[in-house]
Amino acid sequence: MSDIALEKSASPVCVRNLTHGFTDSQISSIITNYPLLLVADADESLAPKLKLLQNRGASTSELTEVLSKVPKILRMKKDKALGRYYDFVKEIIEADKSSKFERLCLSLPQGSKQENTIRNVLVLRDLGVPQRLLFPLLISRSAHVCGKERFEESLKKVLEMGFDPTTPKFVKALHTVYELSDKTIEEKVNVYKRLGFGVGDVWKIFKKHPSFLKFSEKNISNSIDTFLGLGFSRVELAGMVKRFPQCIGLSAETVKKKNEFLVEKMNWPLKSLALFPHVFGCSMEKRIAPRCEVIKALMSKGLLGSELPSVSSVLACTDHMFMKKYVSKHDDKVFVDELMAIFTKDGDL
DSSP, rough: OOEEEETTTTTTEEEOOOOOOOOOHHHHHHHHOOOGGGGGGIIIIIHHHHHHHHHHOOOHHHHHHHHHHHHGGGGGGGGGHHHHHHHHHHHHHHHTTTTOOHHHHHOOHHHHHHHHHHHHHHHHHHTTOOOHHHHHTOOOOHHHOOHHHHHHHHHHHHTTOOOOOSSHHHHHHHHHHHHHHHHHHHHHHHHHHHOOOOHHHHHHHHHHGGGGGGGGHHHHHHHHHHHHHHOOOOHHHHHHHHEEEEEESSOHHHHHHHHHIIIIOOOHHHHHHHHOGGGGGGGGIIIIHHHHHHHHHHHTTTTOSSSOOOOOHHHHSSSSHIIIITTTSOOOOHHHHHHHHHHHTEEEE
């Protein structure tokens, strides 16, 4: 690294040549992401840290790649923290070349939060949480990542509940349990009990959708009232929540809009929606409307018989399967093009 001078109060501050193989491009990246490195003491601060990393087995190419992407590693004061964080960042780079390292540069915590975050993330890694889930946690400033005792307590609870550490639900459950006190969780469970859910049912739903317990009592009550007001029975609603817990968090406007379209315009009975409540989570513009318009076009030509296909057969499948089942199988190329125009929303809906 060539001599670099930084003008500060008319006095040049130099970071001298440390001969660690950095290219001009890497030097530029380091200065851009961490300009304060320019005022660091090269002999007393930088050189010992670089030597430590090399003594731990870091090759020149590896060292320059990691530090050019996340130079704030060199801000760490404790050797143990420096080594652990370096190793973790190196693993992220090797596992995922698309990671947003500039975010890692900006979000590196300080002090006890820094140590807690690194320790907590490494604990999660040892439990089997994959890199793609750990990186967002590493750059997060959320309390559940920076905490200590409460993190350990929350982690123990989530593990005892049987969540799989290799899945996103594990991380979501950890976040939820950390945020909510035992008293708050008990209150939320009681809200669902008053609505007819058993305690066992509540925890089964929580395992399926960990954010389920984060809904406010008002949100829960409003959602229940909305669905009951549309004609769903309490028994049907209980089944809907078990199948698709997210329906509790939907706005009344969203639910009513989709219900009106599917029931009044498409003539699907409420019972069909109750059996496939996921439809309320589908995009009206990207999935529901285009697919239903294709179905209406097919029915107008008598190509589907007299009965409307089930909600799930129309809206649950992938775009590829829908195309294969309802669009591309027809012999008339002109008609297929018309259906494609409707499906891709190029036609007049």
